[in-house]
Amino acid sequence: MSRPPVRIVVIGDKGTGKSSLIVAAATEEFPEKTPPVIPPARLPPDLFPDKEAMLVVDTSSRPEDRKTLEEEILKAEAILLTYACDNQSSFDRLHAWWLPELRRLHVSVPIILVGCKSDLRNDSQPGPDQMLQPIMHEHREIDSCMECSAQKIHGVMDVFHQAEKSVLHPIGPLFDQRKLCLKPACVHALKRIFRLCDTDRDDVLDDIELNNFQMKCFDAPLQPAELEGVKSVVFDKMPAGVSDRGLNLAGFLYLHALFIEKARQETTWTVLRTFGYGNDLRLRDELLENPSFKRAPDQSVELTPVAMEFLKQMFLLHDDDGDNALNRDELEELFSTSPANPWASDPRYTDSAEVNVPMGALTMDGFLAQWAMMTLLDPRAALAHLIYLTYPQDPATAFVVTDRRRGDRKRKQTKRNVFQCFVFGAEKAGKSALLDRLLGKQFEAGHVRTASDRYATNVVECENVGEEGGKGTKVLVMREIPDDRAKKVLEDVNEMAACDVAAFVYDTSSRTSSHRALELLEKLAEHGEATWNEVPAILVANKDDLDPDSVAIGATAKVCLDMGLANPIPISLKLGDTANVFQQIIEVAMKPHLSIPITEKGKVHKRYKHMCTQAVYATAVGMTVLAAGYIVYRVYTSRKQQ
Incomplete structure (x- = not known):
């Protein structure tokens, strides 16, 4: 099922070129005259690589239209904030009013700064990088900055493509632009994907595994030269990320960080979505519907012996010091392919399982019992985290619903x-x-x-x-x-x-x-x-x-x-x-x-019920005897008349 058109809202001071930008995108022509605010324009899906339609909404910056402006901002999936490249005061207003106003409205969607009228930039003015770096540093909510010219039809479609990409393939959940590294949630997800693709469990993706990964995500194999090229790119910047056997986890993560830094985050999103992740970097709901866990109130859900054996193996795999217990670091590593340790923030699991003394590490019995309890109290969470832990079989084999x-x-x-x-x-x-x-x-x-x-x-x-x-x-x-x-x-x-x-x-x-x-x-x-x-x-x-x-x-x-x-x-x-x-x-x-x-009342009720049952039984037996006698009598009478 296709999604609704991506809703892009264009805001900025009067005269910065908002309406001209929209008309140029819709008609590929520069309008000589435009009304103060043009009606919403629908851009067809075939204009963009992602093949999704776009609805572009123009706005007015007049004080009397402030309420309408705020309403449109709050409905936006992405915002284009414009300034005029030939007007320094319009750029200064970004820092002085527009960006603080967006913060006041708690805007959390991507914000793209768009310098319009780039063809009118004066050589004496500061360059784009010199202007934009300070404001980008102070306002981390800015997704990206671009310049374009509606009159020259230069860079216009790139602006809207970037806006659509910021919605469909958001960089925010993946990458920390302040620290220039992958965010923890993204690392957890990619680490799980790496382990799923590492079918021989040797902590390296060899050429066959890399090709299988490529086919699964992009439906196209990598040629030998391309495989060597990928490994060469990693080796140049991170020698420890690759060996003669293939690409290790560090190299795999580096590749995705590189994609994102080069504005190719759609590559990483394709990988994540292929393996079941949504925009929140958690498994999509439809993956957690098998089994359904439909049950009566007096039924419960339990892990099967197959699932318990898998968990035992995971426990042993992460018990690095061999003390038959998982300390905090070992437990954190075990759940490193999950969005988070499911027991860390839920008070039901606080101090609820056996730990060894004095180290306070979770014992094998405590670990298995904790999983059994999570399955009992929240089977959907147990299902999700079993999948995050790379449970290799159909999730339906991991659970059983008890009898009533x-x-x-x-x-x-x-x-x-x-x-x-x-x-x-x-x-x-x-x-x-x-x-x-x-x-x-x-x-x-x-x-x-x-x-x-x-x-x-x-x-x-x-x-x-x-x-x-x-x-x-x-x-x-x-x-x-x-x-x-x-x-x-x-x-x-x-x-x-x-x-x-x-x-x-x-x-x-x-x-x-x-x-x-x-x-x-x-x-x-x-x-x-x-x-x-x-x-x-x-x-x-x-x-x-x-x-x-x-x-x-x-x-x-x-x-x-x-x-x-x-x-x-x-x-x-x-x-x-x-x-x-x-x-x-x-x-x-x-x-x-x-x-x-x-209770005494219950005993009386039980005796009464027993008496009623006996009476019904006796009546039924009596009626059966009478019916049998009547049948015998009719047979006897019939024979006598013959």
Whole structure:
């Protein structure tokens, strides 16, 4: 589908030649007279190499037309800011008024300075370079500077071609003109493309790989002389960028910087777009639609064994020091083909995975668990970054959508490998300490209030895994819910649909803490009965090293008995006694038909439903018997009459 015409807005002082420039482009003739403002002119696509139509909008600089001028500026895809080469005051006005005004309007589209009437330039005037370098240095938003003559029809089409190119192939996302180097996002994208083209993984593009790259992007091979010419260009300026085996990454990046410096950024954009990038240097949306991840609220997305094995290999490839952990630099290098580390800016991933002590590097289990958690919470982001990491197969092979939890309850088993546990409880019950323990952290005295939801994830060794019931691993994602948010979460159908098991933590020495846990447990049971989204539950009796409150012990034991739950799991995080609580949480999640809390009201409803079912069954059996008897009677009567 073709895009709308590229919208170019021409602005500048009166008399600088705006209207004449537009008419000369549209008619290839110089107009002797033009109105103050001409109507928008459409330039056909066959005038330009990119074959895109252009709509050129003229403007007035009169004070009374200021509002219209601002509206047109804000609708522009690129701006031609004109001055007259024979009028120094019009040039001075660029710095004094026009460019500050564009900054005030927060203009972010390409701005091209156009010196009109170049044929009238006086030899005594400063040269273009002498005039333009200072203003270009101060106003980095200027994309480029050009001169032309509408009267001589000289350079006119070049101006509009440059304007269109600045829109279709913008230099801004690619190149830092202040530092004269590729921008980081561009480097990340080109590095990924290099790795995809380096099929033998030897960190060099040999002649065959370079030709395959050329064919993929430009549908034309490079002749042997052209290949040698490319390598020679790199060798002249960057000897380290090429070897007798071919072009390395540094040389590949240098070539693209050279293209851009020579105003051939369309070459780099062709490469980027061929490999799926949009103008923001991120993968285009259509590449992230397979798989679609359509699912019910009680379904989740997991990585397949194939994807997990790929991630293991990526981990090992970037573990340069061989300590089975990724430090900050190694992790940065691993994500160097992504726009950014997906875990760096999202608070959900802050301190959420296991690291080694004291170096603080991400362990293999922490790395894989973090990926599993990202897939669970944001599968589209996981898909994008798996592609950025050069996952070699069809992305659909990397993900699986789990069965609905409702179906798992009927089958009395689940095939899930990643479980999300919501952790509820009063303040100071030990929720944060429980999450820390999952990450292998040592207990720290003192209480720090958790203001927002916090996540922790790790790989957990479990018994009775798989069809043969042997040992295996599952990923546990724990989400701590601050107590002031607990009621809202428990009443939210969509949020609770993502919960595989709810853990209620309380301080065994505090009657208030245990009461709060039971209160929240009651709400969970009511939620399940009201929505048919029944969630297994488990109680965790923390601070078992303190003197227990006898009333709390009795109350929790009675509630567990009444609701059909196992007794609370006694632990002491301070003493490091966890009683295999994480394995027990996963065991509860793996049997989704059990450990479902039920209230007295729920029991009555269940009995009533059971009675109704039995009555319907009995009625159906009775009707069947009557029908059979009637048929036998009719047969008997018929035979007797014969």
